[in-house]
Amino acid sequence: MTLGGIDIIVLTATLMAASTPVLLAATGELIAEKAGVLNLGVEGMMIMGAMAGFAVAVTTGSPVAGFLAGAVAGALMALLFAILTQVLLSNQTATGLALTLFGLGLSALFGKGYEGVRPPSTGKVPFGPLAEIPVIGPVLFSHDWVVYASLILVAVTWAFLRFTRAGLILRAVGESHDAAHALGYRVIAVRVAALAFGGALAGLGGAYLSLVRVPQWTEGMTAGAGWIALAIVVFASWRAERVLIGAYLFGGITALQLQLQAAGYAIPVHLLSMAPYVITIVVLVILSAIHRRGAQAAPADLGRSFHASA
Amino acid sequence: MITLVKRPTPSRGWSYTTPLLAVLATMIVGGLMFAALGKDPAQAIRMIFWDPLFGPNAAYFRGQLLVKAGPLILIASGLAVGFRAGIWNIGAEGQYIIGAICGASVALAAYPAESHLLFPAMIVAGALGGWLWGMIPAVLKVVFNTSEILVSLMLVYVAQNLLAYAAFGPLKNPQGFGFPGSRNLQQYPSAHNPELFAGTGAHWGVLAALIAVIGAYILMHRHIAGFRIRVAGEAPRAARFAGVVPARLVMFCLGLSGALAGLAGLFEVSGPSGQITDGFNAGYGFTAIIVAFLGRLHPLGILLAGLLMALTYIGGDMAQMMLGLPGAAIQVFQGMLLFFLLGFDVLTNYRIRIGRARA
16 A cells, blocks of 8 residues: 555554654653653653663663663663752753753763664564454554553553542642642652653663664764653643654654655655654644643643742 | 751852852762773863863964854853743754854855955844744744744754755755865855964954853843843743733844854854854854853853863863763763752752751
8 A cells, every 4th residue: 555655554554663762751751740840851861761772782682671771771860850950959941951961972972882783673572463464463563562562651651640649649749849748748759750750761762762763873863852752742731642642643754754765755855854843843833822722731830949948 | 967948049159159169070070980981080181171271282272262162152142141031042053053054155155256245244144044043933932832942942953954955955065076065165265254363263253252242241231121131030920010021032032042143153154164064063052051051141151161161172172182082071071060060059049057957
């Protein structure tokens, strides 16, 4: 099934893989932002995850160890952010930027020597005969386990925020840290935990990029994926199910753009490569236009430092 | 038990001391990092901070200092104005690229005509290009309330792709034997931004940076507009009551920082770099954010911070050549500096009390 030189089935199948890194990172950032912390360092955490995941997977030969290392690296970066913003009460915007700049540098430093190496391949989940079904097989049952894990994670996040007591506390901390503090909840502890979780997912997303998507390590390979993840959280108006839609939309654009390049259309490559960023802006604009009137969807205390005055 | 007690007003003494503390801490931790990389830390630190100024080849390196500091100071002066108002333009890198493309396009369109008017026209085009690129997030913020942080950052990637497109396509040197990249403006007298005083590295962009520092100082500390900007950043509600129009502020801050970044790009492409190439941008737009904070968002502080950051660039290059220190190490070093700066800032705004806090 082709349309204008583009195979629709291949496009839909690659869409899921292309979306996974931003989906993971955006889900993590959603949790952090729901707790009231704006961590602009997603790009930095992702690239560290990409580097650490790649290095460990290559050294041990195990992709699973690589993904774990990616998550740990992302979480460590997030903890650095947490110490600065939650304990030392630094400005969240500036600290997030610092985290990104630092992560880009550190990953380039540690990643030296891993360039041009091929990582061990991450196996596809064996669905047996299911994968043989025409159309549905290649689209739904031809992926590696991380793709399915990311979908489960979104569902768990959605349920956590909606149905659990812990999710309610997390949201309370994000909506009004003073009220949550007065009720006896430990605002800082909740926020640090949320940040660490967000960092781990960003790192996992980064590792997916270097181990499966590309699969290679190059300096600055995230190329703005972390920022797109931040945009998706806004796009999703801070709701888990919409994060999924947003991530798949952007993944679809990326996949389509790559396919158009491969199909040999007469559009210059560099102009096509712009598409995901331009479309991110367009979608942000449309969304902000819709939300202009009516209640703002952002957690009320997003980006504010909490200091319990005695 | 250590508790933090908020100071009624930020401490003046600490606000001057923390940048120095941050530099010191970065030297220590950076030194440990160099040691971990198997280099002699003392030698590396000396090579980064001392040798470019007073070492054996200092005469050459001192010139490089202004070449690197010029764009950083120019960009950071504009960014700091916005940061003071709580308007986060983090896309200076993109505005820098677009300024360079616009300025270079004017020169390349006029090639090979010689005229004294060409360079001024390029300056206008460069500033206008950066201004325009900065106005995109500004207008979107004002009209649709879109986050200027995300839009300005996304536009960096758009600009980078435009740059590559220009270098491989419309601006490619027709006599370049098929290599990507534009004509070299250094060989086009009317368009060249030369070294004004031999051996100093000072080109028109360095002069512009000095003017920007003075201008920013007057604006922020001697003019009512600067007062309004600062009020808007520290107490947005109070600013509204005082008649500050947020929309106008957003346009002004993003437009100004965009124009200055565009200028920096133009001076770079017509001077030290000479041509539009795929990797022409060197991350000045991002490093300028560090410079702005290190300079405490104060014009004079930015001047010093820009020089210091330029020093780490040059020293880093030197350490890379002489000690084989990886180039990325200096990037880590700069990131670390910003971390320490932001962390130590707690001392400016809070008093540290050891023992139990009184209720």
